[in-house]
């Protein structure tokens with residue numbers, strides 16, 4: 211009897227201890243999960259701030275890309291098809307991490323995205339001579355990855371037909387609005403090349419050069435001018451829809467997208483011109 215009671219009490223004790231451990235374990239797991247979610251949110255937030263400083267100039271403020279400069283990262287094509295396109299066997303996370311860390315010496319699509327030339331994208335991790343620590347790279351990776359879910363839900367890109375302004379620079383444009391033009395310049399990627407990165411002539415006035423608006427008044431009167439504009443507005447019209455009509459000295463032709471005439475409406479061009487003219 212006594213031995214049986216001891217066995218019974220021993221078993222009961224073991225079961226109770228086990229239950230206690232399991233209870234604590236489960237609780238710990240959910241605490242850990244909460245902590246992980248919190249850490250992840252913090253990491254994404256810090257990544258967002260690094261992105262706006264270091265990457266937005268080329269990849270766009272929302273990662274939507276800048277035509278001719280750098281590809282969209284916040285896009286269905288990037289998350290759905292890019293790995294296969296480049297033949298990457300590893301994970302998306304590895305692809306993003308390695309690209310950010312080491313940068314890219316030459317663009318894999320030089321006719322689409324020139325980036326900064328050579329290197330097309332600079333390296334960012336300290337290990338590769340860049341400015342960021344490992345944890346900062348982690349945060350950038352978390353930020354780019356956080357677009358995946360939304361991006362994969364985007365509809366496939368179907369080009370909506372746009373009533374483009376065309377390439378006749380004598381066309382009479384509607385009244386433009388400089389404030390709307392400023393927004394458009396960001397959305398259309400102009401600022402990527404003309405403000406954030408010196409891929410094209412800078413628009414903002416500097417100590418040595420006036421802004422693009424004041425320059426437009428001189429350009430069409432220069433001896434080396436090869437286009438057909440007769441005033442500043444026409445010059446900006448022409449420079450936007452027919453960039454090769456006159457190539458600004460010191461810059462390459464064909465870098466600027468050649469199809470804005472198909473992509474922006476007469477109203478949008480008028481707004482852009484009003485904005486550019488305001489930069490003196």
Ligand code: HEC
Pocket residue numbers: 261264265266267268269279280281283288292305306309310314316317318319320323324325326330331332334350354407
């Ligand atoms: C000077 C312009 C420039 C800057 C600044 C820049 N990138 Fe890039 N990035 C590029 C170009 C150009 C490519 C490569 C295009 C190609 O190979 O087709 C690229 C490629 C990438 C890719 C791979 C995209 C793909 O489709 O294969 C990722 C991810 C990326 N960049 C993230 C970043 C992040 C994050 C930052 C900021 C830390 C950054 N980039 C800063 C120009 C830039």
Ligand code: HEC
Pocket residue numbers: 276277278279395398399400401402403404409410411422425426429445446449450453454456457458461462463464465466467470482486
């Ligand atoms: C991929 C880079 C890139 C993008 C995007 C871009 N440009 Fe340009 N742009 C250039 C380059 C390079 C030049 C100089 C070569 C030339 O004159 O064509 C230039 C020249 C110009 C000039 C002449 C500037 C001057 O000082 O005389 C104007 C005006 C201009 N761009 C307007 C625009 C507008 C408006 C947009 C957006 C709708 C835009 N650009 C988008 C690269 C770009």
